[in-house]
Every structure is written in structure tokens, then in C-alpha cells.
Amino acid sequence: MKKEKRIVKKPFERLEAGETFVNSEPGNSMTPILKSRQRVVLAPTKWEDVNVGDIVYAKVAGRFFTHKVSAKNDDRGVQISNNHGHINGWTKHVYGKVIKILEDGEEWTENEKS
8 A cells, every 4th residue: 555645735735725824934033922933923913014013923034034024115014023023024925823822731613713
């Protein structure tokens, strides 16, 4: 019997497909709001629908970040920054928005969408 190959989608692909899901990333650039590998719920969005202060999943200069929106401009899109003042840059490639930060051991189910 042939084993079926499982295709794992990247977070931006899941968001582009309209999926809301739990994700986590390593790093301390968003402390104390997010700890390294802290689980968050990402929901699909576009750059036009986010506001300064929102935490988003975005691509800036070829890299993906779960960082804050620090500024917004109709021509440039949104400015993405970490929680320690470092600016990653401007982008219109925003795929998702953090709709919930999960505490250790906290579960989330699809029917909890905000």
C-alpha cells in the first residue's frame, strides 16, 4: 500500500485560502506582548483592513514576521515593527491578523472566531 504524501501549507498560503488557525514563532522581538513560541490565532486580512497597533502576519523585504503595524499610508501600505522599536519596513503584503493571544495550555477552536 502506497503512503499518501501530506502537503503542509505555509502560514501565508493558509491565510490566502481563508483559513483561521493557531500559529507560533520563535523569537523575542515582540516581548512582553508575545513570548517566544507563544501561540496566537491568525485570521485572514488585507493591509487596508488593519490599524496601527494591530499585530499582523506580513512579508517585508522577503521575510515573514508576526509584528505590529506602526504606521499606515495609502500609498506605501503599512509599516511593520517589532515591540522594541525596530522598523522592518513598509509593505502591502499583509496576510493575517492576530485575533487572540493564547496563554500556556489554552485551547482554541474554529467556532471561537472573532
